[in-house]
Amino acid sequence: MKLLVTGGAGFIGSNFVRYMVGKYPHYHIVNLDKLTYAGNLGNLKDIEDKPNYTFIKGDIADTEFINNLFEKESFDYVLNFAAESHVDRSITEPDIFIKTNVLGTQVLLDATKNNDVKKYLQISTDEVYGTLEETGYFTEETPLAPNSPYSASKASADFLVRAYHETYGLPINITRCSNNYGPYHFPEKLIPLMIINALNDKPLPVYGDGLNIRDWLHVEDHCQAIDLVLHKGQPGEVYNVGGNNERTNMDVVKIILNELGKPESLIKFVADRLGHDRRYAIDATKLKTNLGWNPKYRFEDGIKQTIQWYLDNKDWWENIISGDYQQYYEKQYSNR
Numbered sequence: 001m002k003l004l005v006t007g008g009a010g011f012i013g014s015n016f017v018r019y020m021v022g023k024y025p026h027y028h029i030v031n032l033d034k035l036t037y038a039g040n041l042g043n044l045k046d047i048e049d050k051p052n053y054t055f056i057k058g059d060i061a062d063t064e065f066i067n068n069l070f071e072k073e074s075f076d077y078v079l080n081f082a083a084e085s086h087v088d089r090s091i092t093e094p095d096i097f098i099k100t101n102v103l104g105t106q107v108l109l110d111a112t113k114n115n116d117v118k119k120y121l122q123i124s125t126d127e128v129y130g131t132l133e134e135t136g137y138f139t140e141e142t143p144l145a146p147n148s149p150y151s152a153s154k155a156s157a158d159f160l161v162r163a164y165h166e167t168y169g170l171p172i173n174i175t176r177c178s179n180n181y182g183p184y185h186f187p188e189k190l191i192p193l194m195i196i197n198a199l200n201d202k203p204l205p206v207y208g209d210g211l212n213i214r215d216w217l218h219v220e221d222h223c224q225a226i227d228l229v230l231h232k233g234q235p236g237e238v239y240n241v242g243g244n245n246e247r248t249n250m251d252v253v254k255i256i257l258n259e260l261g262k263p264e265s266l267i268k269f270v271a272d273r274l275g276h277d278r279r280y281a282i283d284a285t286k287l288k289t290n291l292g293w294n295p296k297y298r299f300e301d302g303i304k305q306t307i308q309w310y311l312d313n314k315d316w317w318e319n320i321i322s323g324d325y326q327q328y329y330e331k332q333y334s335n336r
């Protein structure tokens with residue numbers, strides 16, 4: 001069995017590659033990644049010599065490269081994690097989001113269609129559903145209503161994936177997950193940003209009133225869900241993946257400060273993100289009932305494990321925050 005995992009050097013992709021390489025020694029996992037600012041082969045140091053793992057550098061939006069690769073490699077499964085993934089960056093530079101997230105998906109779908117692939121799995125997001133008020137949950141039937149250039153690009157990709165199933169009978173699945181957290185999370189995202197700033201006694205920038213709500217999903221639980229959908233998901237179906245762990249951003253920040261023994265005076269409110277969705281919450285009943293998914297992490301335990309990982313892996317994040325990311329960070333927060 002040969003699996004193509006795109007974006008496998010990013011946060012969720014690298015956790016998934018590690019999970020699959022360990023769990024299925026008889027599968028071959030090919031990790032294709034462009035190595036953008038978010039891609040880091042340091043995420044996979046511990047498995048890079050495994051015989052059932054290969055890394056290839058390349059762009060999912062490069063049609064010729066992708067077509068040649070598919071002809072050469074004969075993949076059984078294609079899992080598309082590759083994306084520009086940061087909402088803030090999509091507000092300032094939407095074009096690359098369209099190129100990678102929309103055109104890149106179409107290139108992969110065509111290559112899948114023209115080769116003998118058993119399934120194409122698209123890793124999507126709950127952000128395609130838009131925003132919720134205080135009550136209610138996103139189900140797979142909730143109409144798509146994306147609010148940011150990032151979520152619009154992901155929703156466009158989802159529509160293409162759906163259309164390739166309806167039009168060409170492509171065996172596809174789409175998973176839509178809530179906010180992931182855990183090891184190897186890039187420091188621009190809320191949880192690692194807050195952990196690292198707190199460790200460095202730097203201000204913790206909190207958008208708006210800090211009361212936006214996200215549903216946190218541990219990345220290992222997400223990997224297990226994708227494994228289930230890959231092997232048992234009904235062709236053409238969408239599956240929501242959510243942690244049932246709703247927290248305001250302020251709650252998350254306070255938990256982190258408390259765990260690290262740092263004062264709440266480090267919290268600094270900054271101007272809100274444009275078009276900031278108020279609340280996301282996922283109903284994952286379909287995945288639990290139909291495929292038997294059973295997440296193992298409670299947020300209280302997962303966040304402690306994650307904080308400990310950042311304490312134990314200082315070299316990993318110090319390397320990242322000393323590079324290009326530092327310029328982005330200064331630009332993003334200097335005028336707020």
Ligand code: NAD
Binds near residue numbers: 007034
């Ligand atoms: P990430 O930004 O950490 O990683 C993305 C990876 O894709 C990087 O390794 C990058 O180098 C690679 N990449 C970018 N453009 C590429 C291209 N053109 N060709 C090949 N590789 C390219 O993202 P993540 O947080 O790991 O997210 C993975 C997927 O899950 C994305 O599709 C994202 O939309 C989705 N998702 C993430 C979350 C979350 O909480 N992180 C939540 C919902 C959905």
